Amino acid sequence: MPETSRDLQLTADGELRHFLAIEGLDQALLTRILDTADSFIEVGERTIKKVPLLRGRTVVNLFFEPSTRTRSTFELAAKRLSADVLNLDIGTSATSKGESLSDTLLNLRAMASDMFVMRHSQSGAPHFVAQSVTPDVAIINAGDGRHEHPTQAMLDMLTIRQHMKTFRGLRVAIVGDVQHSRVARSQIRALNTLGVDEVRLIAPDTLLPHEPEALGARVFHRMEEGLRNVDVIIMLRLQHERMEGALLPSESEFYRMYGLTREKLAYANPGALVMHPGPINRGVEIESAVADGPQSVILGQVTNGIAVRMAVMSMSMGGQLNERQSATGEGVAST
């Protein structure tokens, strides 16, 4: 029978060894990721913003889909952990065949890689690699198809925790293209696991999965209803190609119905947090006055982004090394 994502991601001791998806991780582990990230934020404030955790380790950034922003954060995170970083931008066309993807990765492993940070256009690609190609290399999912983008979600969780202190009792609305969003899938799972009161999705049916309740959220079609009494609003990015796929009539109609304006924001709880993974399409997803307003935390998430990535990279590397060494049964460290 197929391994569940939990089996694949964790060592026998329940330590992280790959970071593929939020699904399958429990509250204690997600909280530990956030706590560890908090510690790394402090590292970023030092004169020398580096710790030696991954010294001598090689981290390969494998981006089968271009994304300068995400890749840079991972690169910076790896460097702050003192790892050697190799950046490979591989066009999907070069590896549209499965064998060559496997071959590429096996070659990289032969070069003594310890960790692959992987972005791929196909859902489940990092899963496949962790399971069938290089299980002894720690795999960090930097976004796979429409499946998950777990580090982005954890960065959002860190931001929410900094502002709201706790997840208990929160109502969170996620607005926009849920169907094609890997970030949304990760966010919904993380929010539910961390114990928020309610996750809501606000979108037209064309931008929702066929069975949206499967994701563990309540569906609303109108902002006026969905935003009522929410504490956090997460606006998803709208890709321009959605208009071509006949999913939406136009950007202006989307803005009219689902754009976050000051007027619509007023339905939410006072002081509700407004978040956006960026880059923002002003006047499509969000009104400038809201994006730049006091409730918005759209900027200033970069620090959190690096810290969260440092946390999952060091935790996964630790678990992976632990797994490799578990057979030798070495003793504990000395004072």
Added chain:
Amino acid sequence: MQDIEQLLDRMTDDLREHINARGLSSLCPVGIRTGGVWVAQALRERLGIQAECGELDITFYRDDFSRIGLHPRVSPSRLPFETEGQHLLLVDDVIMSGRTIRAAMNELFDYGRPESITLAALVDLGRRELPIQPDVTGTHETLGPRQRIKLRGPESLELAVEEVPDA
């Protein structure tokens, strides 16, 4: 096990002597989590140091990461003063191999270049693996092969020898 108050008093005396001999002014105390912080606070009070006590979490600097992974409980280090050009008093509860102190000094240097570091340890168990010696020590102890020592606190500090369960 000896009375902690007496050990701390002795360390305070030795530290005063050390400070005078070296002509150190305004020592800034830094404790290594968790026991080292308690000892550092006790020494700070006794020495009447104004500066707040810094706290180091050396998790990110341990050299056994590749064997045991990331420690499950990490909290950020907290240094409430500039370390650049400062005389630091680095404090830990127990010194043995010297590896913790090595990690702590590496970490301190990532905050800046201190003028000097004075090292104080409540208990020295010997069995050093690195050339690191405390300037001031509360007591020297020798443990059996299956024993370890633990400082309990923070309310009233107490040293206890524990039997290590079989692996």
Added chain:
Amino acid sequence: MKWRVDNVHPVIDGEPAAEATSALVVDGRIAALGAGLSGERVEREVDGAGQWLLPGLIDLNCHLPEPGSDRGGSIESETRAAARGGFTTVCTTPDTSPVNDSSAVTHLIRDVAERNGHTRVLPVGALTRGLEGERLSDMAGLTRAGCVALGNGGHATASSRVLRRCMAYAHTFDIRLFLQPENASLASDGCAHDGLVAARMGLPGIPEVAETTAVNELLMLAEETGANLHIGPLSCARSVTLVRAAKEAGHSVTAEVGIAHLVATEAAIEGYNGTFHSRPPLRTEADRRALLEGVESGVIDAIVSQHRPSDKAAKLAPFPETQPGLSTVESTLSLGLERVAAGELSRGALLRALTSGPARVLGLDAPTIAEDSVADLTLVAPEQHWMPAVGSLYSAGPHLPVMERELPGVVMLTAVDGRIRHEHEGDGS
């Protein structure tokens, strides 16, 4: 060759006879049935104690990867697997490489099958050139060359107008059509049932309507053109309902279901398990139940293997990029018997859907065990078990729905035209 099997229970119309008997095979026919044949001098005597003697199983949908690349088996390897699975006749799909859209390819398939095959091989030709859905293939020529039917080989014909003309032209020459229902634009880039599992895993979905609208379209067009339509493999409950309604309205449509859809659901792809990437996709438990019910009631005439042997590398990729299809021809009967044991399907319905059902679709006489009938025979030990495992499979495709688990029903012997083409080795464990 002259041989005899003793102590067997002949299976007629899906029901094994209570009395054991003997069958004498001479020159490709059952020469005699009954007790008292032991006096006859034969070259082989087979003890069939506790076994069923079935008319040879017929598979309407089995991909034989020849002509094609050298990966994923050959006519030789896959018909050997089919014979092990108890099949004496397989219909090979037109999606070979090159596509079977000319009499030259049909002849090639027949020649290779004649030379290397272990079962009868009946080619299904391509309905349109290159299966591209634009220009009609030489339908009459393909039929004359030996194609028993023409089909779309799982490639949806996007244009309804082309489809209507295909059907009208096929009707002119009384050509049978094997069509897999899929609305290409609704299926789009999907790779899994558009349901709970795909939503969670972020896989592009193939909605149920991608099949049901196509079933409707095929039924309407066949009704209008009078085409002889065989539809499938079906994957969802509503398709069964539509076919049932068409049959009740008196249309001469027939239908098939793949064995994988009777044993697995969308849950099987959990963890991005590419083995269960199939087309049509595995759907819900309710669909699986409805398909089983369709077989039971006879709305679905045939259970097919929908065998798609792919080599290891073809499944070694991120899920959406894996090659769809499972390797099933060796285990179809056993997987069906397992459903019978689970109480989900009657034995009679299963055996009919593997013998008389597909024969009817092909316009053949109802296969039976009777004197003077053609000796396409399958000897099955229903109480024995076997375990599919890498290394012991005959098929080049290692992707079975069940691996390393015991399955009921061991095919002890398969004879085609009186010639023994497969015999079980070992004690059946």
